[in-house]
Amino acid sequence: MEKKNIDWSNLGFGYVQTDYRYVSNYKDGAWDAGTLTTDATITMSECACVLQYAQTVFEGMKAYTTEEGKTVCFRPDLNAERMIQSCQRMKMPVFPKERFLDAIYQTVKANAAWVPPFGSGASLYLRPYMFGSDAIIGVKPANEFQFRVFGTPVGPYFKGGVRPLTLRVSDLDRAAPRGTGHIKAGLNYAMSLYNIVEAHEQGYDENLYVDSATRTHIEETGGANILFVTKDGKLVVPKSDTILPSITRRSLVQVAKDYLNLEVEERVVGVDELGDFAEAGLCGTAAVISPIGKIVDHGKEYTYAGMGTVVEKLYKTLTGIQMGTIPAPEGWIMVIE
Numbered sequence: 001m002e003k004k005n006i007d008w009s010n011l012g013f014g015y016v017q018t019d020y021r022y023v024s025n026y027k028d029g030a031w032d033a034g035t036l037t038t039d040a041t042i043t044m045s046e047c048a049c050v051l052q053y054a055q056t057v058f059e060g061m062k063a064y065t066t067e068e069g070k071t072v073c074f075r076p077d078l079n080a081e082r083m084i085q086s087c088q089r090m091k092m093p094v095f096p097k098e099r100f101l102d103a104i105y106q107t108v109k110a111n112a113a114w115v116p117p118f119g120s121g122a123s124l125y126l127r128p129y130m131f132g133s134d135a136i137i138g139v140k141p142a143n144e145f146q147f148r149v150f151g152t153p154v155g156p157y158f159k160g161g162v163r164p165l166t167l168r169v170s171d172l173d174r175a176a177p178r179g180t181g182h183i184k185a186g187l188n189y190a191m192s193l194y195n196i197v198e199a200h201e202q203g204y205d206e207n208l209y210v211d212s213a214t215r216t217h218i219e220e221t222g223g224a225n226i227l228f229v230t231k232d233g234k235l236v237v238p239k240s241d242t243i244l245p246s247i248t249r250r251s252l253v254q255v256a257k258d259y260l261n262l263e264v265e266e267r268v269v270g271v272d273e274l275g276d277f278a279e280a281g282l283c284g285t286a287a288v289i290s291p292i293g294k295i296v297d298h299g300k301e302y303t304y305a306g307m308g309t310v311v312e313k314l315y316k317t318l319t320g321i322q323m324g325t326i327p328a329p330e331g332w333i334m335v336i337e
């Protein structure tokens with residue numbers, strides 16, 4: 001199969017229309033068979049529930065080429081399961097796990113020419129999502145839904161080298177106790193836009209959210225979990241019911257324990273502990289880990305090692321597992337043949 005003629009290593013993180021996307025529609029209580037289509041547009045009612053009341057959830061994952069030349073996805077079963085959790089909380093019909101995996105498989109296979117080659121640092125970002133599509137004006141869940149998956153090639157995250165991030169401790173909140181912070185709903189992003197634009201205007205890369213009940217615990221940023229490394233090399237990850245369960249973070253915790261023999265603490269992390277750590281990083285599908293250089297809490301500044309020893313080891317081990325240069329734990333890699 002011939003790859004598209006693209007300057008892979010100079011791609012950014014933006015939408016590029018690929019050839020095929022997967023679509024399945026839910027109507028009268030059942031999903032249809034689903035199909036690939038070349039139509040990149042959606043036509044629906046002006047009153048569609050997603051447009052009026054934001055009934056939509058999404059996932060994010062990547063397909064890439066391993067050193068051996070295989071096209072693979074990283075732990076797509078966890079994306080399928082997380083989307084089921086999101087749908088249940090949003091009163092949306094579940095898209096069965098086996099069908100989700102098949103939709104990913106079909107979308108990647110049909111767009112094989114768009115999966116960047118090994119060594120380019122680029123990947124095919126996959127976006128599964130679902131939304132309420134029929135006309136809803138009185139507040140209630142939609143009756144009809146659409147599930148889609150498209151792919152878009154994205155460039156290496158650390159193009160031009162690693163630049164450690166600067167975060168500010170946010171005055172606005174991301175998630176409420178017993179709210180929707182733990183699911184991947186579009187609404188969690190809509191309400192974060194004001195704050196991220198303001199953060200950028202003030203020279204920060206991200207907002208670091210604290211728990212909204214007590215404002216004393218570290219949660220995460222708008223789109224990535226946070227992890228810390230103590231001065232004696234322990235990995236510390238904040239625990240809270242209002243943090244989105246990042247697949248990257250869960251994988252890094254396992255890598256830390258099983259591959260790097262690190263001690264791991266998953267626990268409540270106080271804002272007053274920010275000065276105690278040697279390294280910090282954000283984790284998510286996009287970058288695996290982005291090192292943090294500085295966190296600013298209302299005039300108090302805490303600095304970290306950036307790509308420090310432990311953050312770098314975690315990064316290299318997990319990306320090695322993804323790229324097939326380090327053996328993966330059973331079931332972590334789905335090969336697309």
Ligand SMILES: *Cc1c(COP(=O)(O)O)cnc(C)c1O
Pocket residue numbers: 060184220221222223224225244245246247248249283284285286
């Ligand atoms: C998607 C997401 C993450 C990262 O999750 P991964 O599964 O690692 O990509 C972290 N925080 C929030 C709020 C998210 O939406």
